[in-house]
Amino acid sequence: MNFIVCIKQVPGTTDVKIDPKTNTLIREGVESIVNPFDSYAIEEGLRLKERMGGKVTVISMGPPQAESALREALSMGCDEAVLLTDRAFAGSDTLATSYTLACGIKKIGEFDLVICGKQAIDGDTAQVGPGIAEKLGVPAITYVKKIEEIDQARIKVERMMEEGYEVIETNLPALITVVKEINEPRLPSLKGMVRARKAEIHMWTASDIECEKSKIGQAGSPTIVNKIFTPPPRKGGEVLLGDPEEQAEKLVDKLRQAKVI
Amino acid sequence: MEYFLSEEQKMICELARRIAEEKIKPVREHYDETEEFPWPIVEELAKADLCGVYIPEEYGGTGGGVFELCLAVEELCKIDGGIALVLAATALATFPIMLFGSDEQKKKYLPDIAAGKKLAAFALTEPGAGSDATAIQTTAKKEGDSYILNGTKCFITNGGEAQVYIVIAMTDKTKGSRGASAFIVEKDTHGFSFGKKEKKMGIRGSATRELIFNECKIPKENLLGREGQGFIVALKTFDVSRPGVAAQALGIAAGALEDAINYSRERVQFGQSISSFQAIQHLLADMATEVEASRALIYTTARMIDKDPKIRVTKEAAMCKLFASDVAMKVTTDAVQVYGGYGYMREYPMEKRMRDAKITQIYEGTNQVMRNEIALALIKEAARAKK
Numbered sequence: 225m226n227f228i229v230c231i232k233q234v235p236g237t238t239d240v241k242i243d244p245k246t247n248t249l250i251r252e253g254v255e256s257i258v259n260p261f262d263s264y265a266i267e268e269g270l271r272l273k274e275r276m277g278g279k280v281t282v283i284s285m286g287p288p289q290a291e292s293a294l295r296e297a298l299s300m301g302c303d304e305a306v307l308l309t310d311r312a313f314a315g316s317d318t319l320a321t322s323y324t325l326a327c328g329i330k331k332i333g334e335f336d337l338v339i340c341g342k343q344a345i346d347g348d349t350a351q352v353g354p355g356i357a358e359k360l361g362v363p364a365i366t367y368v369k370k371i372e373e374i375d376q377a378r379i380k381v382e383r384m385m386e387e388g389y390e391v392i393e394t395n396l397p398a399l400i401t402v403v404k405e406i407n408e409p410r411l412p413s414l415k416g417m418v419r420a421r422k423a424e425i426h427m428w429t430a431s432d433i434e435c436e437k438s439k440i441g442q443a444g445s446p447t448i449v450n451k452i453f454t455p456p457p458r459k460g461g462e463v464l465l466g467d468p469e470e471q472a473e474k475l476v477d478k479l480r481q482a483k484v485i
Numbered sequence: 486m487e488y489f490l491s492e493e494q495k496m497i498c499e500l501a502r503r504i505a506e507e508k509i510k511p512v513r514e515h516y517d518e519t520e521e522f523p524w525p526i527v528e529e530l531a532k533a534d535l536c537g538v539y540i541p542e543e544y545g546g547t548g549g550g551v552f553e554l555c556l557a558v559e560e561l562c563k564i565d566g567g568i569a570l571v572l573a574a575t576a577l578a579t580f581p582i583m584l585f586g587s588d589e590q591k592k593k594y595l596p597d598i599a600a601g602k603k604l605a606a607f608a609l610t611e612p613g614a615g616s617d618a619t620a621i622q623t624t625a626k627k628e629g630d631s632y633i634l635n636g637t638k639c640f641i642t643n644g645g646e647a648q649v650y651i652v653i654a655m656t657d658k659t660k661g662s663r664g665a666s667a668f669i670v671e672k673d674t675h676g677f678s679f680g681k682k683e684k685k686m687g688i689r690g691s692a693t694r695e696l697i698f699n700e701c702k703i704p705k706e707n708l709l710g711r712e713g714q715g716f717i718v719a720l721k722t723f724d725v726s727r728p729g730v731a732a733q734a735l736g737i738a739a740g741a742l743e744d745a746i747n748y749s750r751e752r753v754q755f756g757q758s759i760s761s762f763q764a765i766q767h768l769l770a771d772m773a774t775e776v777e778a779s780r781a782l783i784y785t786t787a788r789m790i791d792k793d794p795k796i797r798v799t800k801e802a803a804m805c806k807l808f809a810s811d812v813a814m815k816v817t818t819d820a821v822q823v824y825g826g827y828g829y830m831r832e833y834p835m836e837k838r839m840r841d842a843k844i845t846q847i848y849e850g851t852n853q854v855m856r857n858e859i860a861l862a863l864i865k866e867a868a869r870a871k872k
């Protein structure tokens with residue numbers, strides 16, 4: 225079977241700076257890592273391959289340095305890697321990103337299952353997975369915490385809910401996004417790292433993937449970012465001291481003052 | 486200091502560091518407290534291909550040498566000085582197969598060891614024969630196509646857990662030091678059992694156990710090298726394995742230093758971080774200098790061994806072990822000092838390092854024995870130069 229895993233390279237820290245002029249992230253000089261949720265996607269792809277045979281292809285859209293994220297995936301055991309990279313992709317929002325990745329996946333060819341992370345830790349929208357499924361015309365199941373059954377034609381999964389989970393079954397090909405409860409990602413192996421260092425990464429530009437110019441990059445991105453700001457941190461709470469009775473009394477007073485009760 | 490590591494060597498360091506940080510750090514206290522054997526970590530090392538870093542590719546390893554082993558051991562020991570022994574003590578017992586084994590023996594044992602499916606142990610020490618190894622009493626008597634082993638080995642690292650044992654036994658007591666031979670004995674061989682498991686001061690995640698041979702019959706194909714070569718096997722093995730023990734000591738010291746530096750910057754007394762006190766600064770400066778000197782000595786020796794296996798390195802290997810272990814003892818003691826009272830508490834990782842460091846001055850030859858060997862080599866060299 226053919227498994228395709230979408231991975232995004234993200235900054236290794238949560239305090240990224242925003243360029244005040246363009247309202248975009250300043251990515252220079254920040255250490256990059258594989259989006260943590262995508263490591264679970266990679267691991268699940270590898271486990272499926274080990275169980276069912278076949279191939280795992282990783283794909284990413286990003287600047288040339290995203291190559292290192294793909295090599296990490298290869299060192300864990302993925303078979304092939306594709307990087308969609310072109311200045312024309314710059315400025316993509318989730319819609320354009322989904323479209324571009326879907327075009328890339330179509331170019332890879334036959335696939336049975338696409339696996340994404342639940343969300344990227346920088347963009348955080350969780351839209352790209354379902355977006356890709358839409359463009360590919362396949363069913364999407366988000367927040368998968370366990371694959372219960374899978375064969376050549378169908379997949380049955382547990383989908384994480386706030387309380388409990390849903391069991392969903394669908395036809396293949398399909399797309400799933402996974403949560404961290406699904407597995408524990410492996411570390412790379414030395415032989416894998418050596419192989420990954422030498423492996424060829426397929427670099428595809430806009431003209432390689434048969435996409436419409438109007439649907440990629442800035443042109444294909446209806447999202448307009450007006451303002452980005454960090455909300456002010458919440459002020460520290462107040463601790464009410466005394467024995468339980470006194471505390472309760474003080475609390476009721478406060479709540480009355482605040483007109484909550 | 487820049488040691489110009491190759492890409493692959495850097496990868497080994499990175500992988501070992503990740504395993505140490507992500508897999509060992511969360512459980513190091515557990516293994517120290519319980520003295521259980523860290524099988525889950527063996528599995529991690531195996532999956533990462535780190536069990537075969539010093540084994541040739543044709544036998545399933547990744548084709549490195551003593552240097553690669555040292556790099557992996559150092560990184561692992563920065564976090565835990567005991568658990569890495571699953572790797573280092575296995576190497577101690579794998580080197581004799583690599584150095585003296587027949588093609589069949591290599592094919593039979595090396596691939597499983599490289600894949601981490603089997604651990605190995607090296608058994609020389611006996612209750613009455615520590616520093617004086619030639620006093621061993623375990624015998625191996627040839628009978629037809631077999632050898633029959635009788636005797637007891639003690640303090641054997643990986644004992645009870647390893648599948649493959651290299652055992653030094655007397656085949657002819659009348660020949661003294663030329664009467665010993667080396668054998669490969671597999672776990673579960675009839676007549677081979679395990680005795681007392683030691684409770685130790687440090688490296689408690691490492692198993693140290695007694696081996697008991699009682700009419701233990703092994704096929705004659707399990708003789709390693711030739712009859713009478715037993716102590717030569719042991720000595721040549723120590724020449725290549727001692728840098729590994731030194732790397733263990735180096736890792737323990739380097740880990741202690743790193744933590745001590747960070748702690749000194751965070752701990753505030755008299756309104757300032759203790760790193761602003763010159764007394765602490767000088768401690769750290771000495772620690773760092775000694776750690777770097779032992780690293781340089783070990784790396785250079787390991788590279789020498791890998792570059793030309795024919796060069797005799799007894800002296801240098803002994804220097805590595807002697808120096809790095811003394812440094813580790815001193816540096817970990819000083820690191821506890823930097824931590825003050827917190828360093829003495831088991832909640833912090835420092836007192837354990839001090840306990841772990843101590844063993845490196847004792848095993849694979851005590852440091853007194855190391856000095857004897859270095860001096861002997863010096864005198865021999867001088868005598869040769871005179872001629």
Ligand SMILES: Cc1cc2nc3c(=O)[nH]c(=O)nc-3n(C[C@H](O)[C@H](O)[C@H](O)COP(=O)(O)OP(=O)(O)OC[C@H]3O[C@@H](n4cnc5c(N)ncnc54)[C@H](O)[C@@H]3O)c2cc1C
Nearest residue numbers: 248249285317318321340341343344347348349350351352
């Ligand atoms: C308000 C806002 C501001 C933004 N600002 C910037 C900015 O300043 N600079 C900038 O570069 N981008 C910016 N974008 C981000 C850009 O639109 C998204 O990074 C991108 O579309 C992916 O969305 P996401 O990060 O939310 O991923 P999600 O939808 O959260 O990702 C879900 C999963 O989709 C897959 N996936 C996502 N992206 C990729 C990819 N590129 N390649 C392969 N797989 C992928 C992964 O499996 C991932 O786990 C912004 C987006 C928004 C909404």
Ligand SMILES: Cc1cc2nc3c(=O)[nH]c(=O)nc-3n(C[C@H](O)[C@H](O)[C@H](O)COP(=O)(O)OP(=O)(O)OC[C@H]3O[C@@H](n4cnc5c(N)ncnc54)[C@H](O)[C@@H]3O)c2cc1C
Nearest residue numbers: 607608609610615616640641642693847848849850851853
């Ligand atoms: C945790 C642990 C793991 C071990 N693992 C193994 C293993 O895997 N395989 C194995 O074969 N052995 C192993 N050993 C044994 C170890 O190698 C011996 O303990 C060591 O060689 C010292 O021998 P001994 O304990 O009998 O001390 P002794 O030889 O009795 O020494 C006692 C003291 O006398 C000093 N001394 C002895 N002779 C001289 C001399 N000629 N000149 C100056 N000083 C001298 C020593 O330096 C020491 O200070 C292990 C030991 C320990 C504690």
